[in-house]
Amino acid sequence: MKPSQRKITVALLAIPEVGAATLYGIHDVLAGVHRDWQMVHRGPAMTSPFRPLVVSRDGVPLRVGNGVLVTPDAGLADHPVPDVICVTDVMLPPEFDVRARYASEIAWLRQAWQRGATLASACSGALLLAATDLLDGFDATSHWAYCDHLARQYPRTRWNADRGLVVTGPQGRILMAGSGSSWHMLALALVARHVSAEDAMRVARINLFNLDETSPLAYASLLRSATSDPLIERCQAWAAHHYRSAAPVAKMSSLSGLSQRTFQRRFYAATGMSPLDYVHMLRLEEAKQMLESTTLSVEAIAREVGYQDVGFFSRLFKRKVSLSAVQYRNRFFALGSRLRALSA
Structure with a gap:
């Protein structure tokens, strides 16, 4: 990317149940594009073509699911149309009704989509992305423990627990990572799409990301939770x-x-x-x-x-x-x- 080109804004949505590790993991990976490769090779200093921002409903600091205090860069109203919005993993059970608690965030996702943004989710963050109803008729993925429930709640979506990364929706403008560390593949896909495949490979090499495509189902527990009957x-x-x-x-x-x-x-x-x-x-x-x-x-x-x-x-x-x-x-x-x- 040339220095004169504007940066690609990636809004990482923070809610009280978000996991700080993936939120800031994606943030750090995107912030390190170009910069880290040049640093280790003693090349001229370069900045990332991405502008990752942590965004919350009101922009006020919040303590998230694992107890980490997150200080957002902005509120939803400050960035109505980022280039990319990413909903990372959330510490919510599969049956949780996100529509009731996060109506503002879901509406923001829909509005940004209508104005051209790319939407992404990692792991259980699919709970919020599915609630937009933008996945109807398309393939999707989430953590293996969530896909069965999501398939019952959103039967018009084809849920694939065995896929680590799904590019879906019109023009491929929805990217979804599956279980656990599949967020690595999501971050690399964003770099490949918005910068280049060569830069994505450099990011993978710098961070020792394993491109192993073993199905997440190999890691899954087949057990299901107890019933209320x-x-x-x-x-x-x-x-x-x-x-x-x-x-x-x-x-x-x-x-x-x-x-x-x-x-x-x-x-x-x-x-x-x-x-x-x-x-x-x-x-x-x-x-x-x-x-x-x-x-x-x-x-x-x-x-x-x-x-x-x-x-x-x-x-x-x-x-x-x-x-x-x-x-x-x-x-x-x-x-x-x-x-x-x-x-x-």
């Missing part, structure tokens, strides 16, 4: 200890005292999944733990968690986890061993 919760508690048994769904149905059809319907209403899928989830989560911590063969693990058909287990594992059981072990067994050694 006491009868179904009792069946879940039984399944947690008996998922290895034969015909566990029939036994849960019998335990509930309901007809099988009524039980299936009520279980799905309470959990968002069928009883059989729930049993598979429990078995696969146990299999993941065993692959991380034991040297048992894949065949032995399959039988240990309740599958006599090893081929079926392998296909199911690959479909749900996005890695084969062998690939999963190769990736996570060494990590688990190192962590266990550190804790000894």
Whole structure:
């Protein structure tokens, strides 16, 4: 970017539940474009083509989700149309009604979009971006623990828990990062789009960002939170200890005292999944733990968690986890061993 060109304003939205690490992580990455590469190579000093700003509803300092005091650069009214608005991760549960608490912020996002801004979200920040209704009919992503709920709340959006970065919307003006450190890819995508791919690669090299495209689902816990339905919760508690048994769904149905059809319907209403899928989830989560911590063969693990058909287990594992059981072990067994050694 030539010195005469104006800077690209990126507004990073701060609300009380925002995570300071990602908020300032993206801020620092964008502020360091050109500057850091030149510094380490003893080149002439250069400033970043980006102007990252922390923006809140009123511009007043606020203490955010992890206790850090954030001092915004401006309020919403001071920057009605930044070039890019980014909503980073928020410490809110997936079912939280952001429309009620953050109507002003959601309206600001919509207005900026209508006036040409690019919108972005990282991880659970998708809660606010989805509330704009701008994702209808498009692909989207969020943290793996949020996508199921978001899919139920916004069924016209195609939620992809297995994707670390999604570029979506008209003219690709919406960028969404998925789970955890996928925000690195979001920051790099912004640099590539607004500056150059070469500069994005330099940012990745300076910051040791790993461009590994392993699906976030490989890191996900398959477990779901407990339901508020006491009868179904009792069946879940039984399944947690008996998922290895034969015909566990029939036994849960019998335990509930309901007809099988009524039980299936009520279980799905309470959990968002069928009883059989729930049993598979429990078995696969146990299999993941065993692959991380034991040297048992894949065949032995399959039988240990309740599958006599090893081929079926392998296909199911690959479909749900996005890695084969062998690939999963190769990736996570060494990590688990190192962590266990550190804790000894």
